[in-house]
Amino acid sequence: MVSIFRKTAVAAALSTALSLLPYAVSAETIYGAMEKAYQNNPDLNAVRAGLRATDEGVPIAKAGYRPRISATATGTLTRLESEQGPLAGGGTATEDFHTGSAGITITQQIFDGFQTLNNVRAAEANVFSSRESLKANEISILLAAAQSYANIARDQRIVTIRKKNLAFLKEQLNAANARLDVGEGTRTDVSQAQAELASAQALLVTAVAQVKQSEAVYVQIVGFAPKGIKQPSPASKALPKSLDQAVAKGLREHPTIAAAQYNVDAAGYGVKSAEGSMLPGVVVQGALTRNTGNSPGSGGLDGNTASITARLEIPLYQGGAEYGQIRQAKERLGQQRILVDSARAEVQQTIVTAHAQLEAALANISANKSQVNAANMALAGVIEERKVGQRTTLDVLDAQQSVLVAEENLVTSQRNAVVASYSLLASMGRLTIKSQGLQVAEYRAEEHYEAVKDKWFGLRTVDGR
Template identity: 45%
Template sequence: MTAPAGMANAQSIDDALAQTYSDNPTINAARAQLRSVNERVPQALSGWRPQIFGRFDVGSQYNNSDPGRARYSNTASAGLSVTQNIFRGFQTVNSVRQAEAIVRSERESLRATEQTILQQAATAYMDVIQNTAIVSLRRSSLEFLSEQVRAAEDRFEVGEGTRTDVSQARARFSEAQSDLNLALANVNTSRAVYRQLVGTDPKTLSARTRVYARLPKGLDAALSAGASDHPSIQSAQHLVDAAVFAVKTTEGELLPTVSLEGNLQRQWSPPSASGVDTLDSASIFGRVSIPIYQGGAVSSRVRQAKEDLGQTRIQLDVARDQVRASIVSAWGQYQAAVASIQAAQDAVSANQLALEGVIEEQRVGQRTTLDVLNAQFELVNSRVNLVTAQRNRTVAAYALLAATGALTADRLGLAVAAYDKTAHYKKVRNSWFGLSTPDGR
């Protein structure tokens, strides 16, 4: 399942994974989602910052205090109000902590998405190699069977064979043609999936990989690594933290709030007998609001937040169980694939010798055409099984790394710049204003 040694331009599986890491649209969409979630933190921090509003009013008044002496007057006013929260029942503190926990959870979700896509890309890579190899085997078998049909017909013409031999050879040839057609369809499917994940069509691929050296030494080591580092578990843990702060934020609505409010205003009116046509005013107030009863809505939201907290804790347990099950399954599949390779290699060697022996025995009349066809059938199947086992070993290895949370660009040593999950966050966290994103959009 490896490319010839002379193919210096072969694309390795690491090259394909590096390209997937950089260009895959699903990964890029997850990164955009993280950047969106980052904005929750400055939104929460806005609770510490003043709110400033300007206003401008224009109006007309009609007065008719004395019959027959109606009067119209136009007025205008402009004002500026500033409100600064001093104390909000710890809502701002807890909402900021909640937003930060959600950001950390989203970072882990991004890491989980990256690993899922990288695993799918590795599987697609090996599927292309496997199905291409199977096509080659099917074509070789078809050529062999074509020769058997010709030989059976020649023997029948000279009276050394029977019509049954010819029919059996032709039947096996037709079956081989059908198997080749199916193999070609599988190649096209695997190439399409490869292009979807990697972004380019597969060309010359090589099954050589360094993944086996990065596998855990045993099942216990794999379980320990997954429990401590799997992104699904880390994401669920951060969501528990966020839910805790959500309860505290909602409870803060039951506490008093303190704020300062300042106002500036100028009003213009038609000149009067006193000659005054403008009026300036300024005010500043300290406000204390003490919630006494809000109709039970806040109490309900507190209870709801506590139920949400309980749900996230259950989901954390679910994530741990799922990761453990995935690791055990991947480990078993890997061990089974390793054992299958040796068994398939032995079967190929045995069936190759058997076919050669049957052909020689057929030449001296001790074997029939059907015996040769059966021996060829067994040899092709064993070769297909070997190709499949080799593919399954590599796929299971990448699945095991993903199950333990180690299928990352850094751990794989991919030649690609790692995406900085904190760069955008650092740029927007303390942003007080501005409509443009950090990349200029």
């Protein structure tokens, strides 16, 4: 017979399992999960903050176009002590003199070998690259939300299946005990039923623990506890008609490739900026100074000084650092070009893999449904044969195990089809809030960029911090 300890464990597991079953009220959909993740995921919000910081690189680079203004003020106090002769009465005479100046200097770079121009263009390319990287992160988070939703749906259904299995095995144990009491069964039959029941109890507890783990991942990604999770269907919006179409669209639209191409642009401008250090530079500086004082020779008069200076600087040799910087920039440009090829290869490989997984999952669903039907028919037949003495309790238990495995395989293959379909969209760069019709406000990165790209001054961020 089942021990008291085992009965208590089963009751606790069943109670927890019941609390994890889907609710009809406030049911969450897979689209709702993606919407919440798009709004609340902290990793995604951190990437958005990083993009806003990257936006500031443009006004920083544009500072090379703008004048630099500085003000200076100096003051000097001089005390002169002199000894007087006998005719002047002797003693020491003290006299204070002071001088002071205040001025303002304006420096304007007229030409710097196009370094500022290329630095601005590189900063703009970095912004565009970061935007594409943000899109890639958004796709990754939406996929993670869909996957975590499908995982919970799978795990909750497995809990339900294992509950049914546990109830069936309890009936078999009761039947084995009843047959033993009337002399038609054996102690072995009872022991076999007890062993299978204990194993089913452990399986149920494991399934409940797995649901809790999947829910924890869901909360981490989505930001809210799951409610009323239902079995989702594979993605249908924006799916390609063929593998070739998927690869073509992925290579054309995936943000990772676009980000790599913008990085090539930024590196190219970096080369031009480095080469600009070899060109002449022209600077104009204007200064206005107010002088005051009563020092000897100043006549005790205040005066103003104004000057304008133009400076032409032609670099001839700067220790060789300029040559190393140019070579370094060219190597980085070559690296970024290689990374574009790497990004294309990775996207293509991911698309092919996701497409193959989707095809396999859909095929497995059909096969597993047939397996479930056949296993249930076999179980019913074995039970009937046992009634006339042609089968044993062990045969019934083995047949029930086949049913359990078939049903769990079906649930797993259905989950795999959902995840593979959304993975295919993600690998193509098409898992977006627009393509899936998500009811959530789109984050518009260009709004922050437009607000800061031409700012001359100001300490506060666009949102007032």
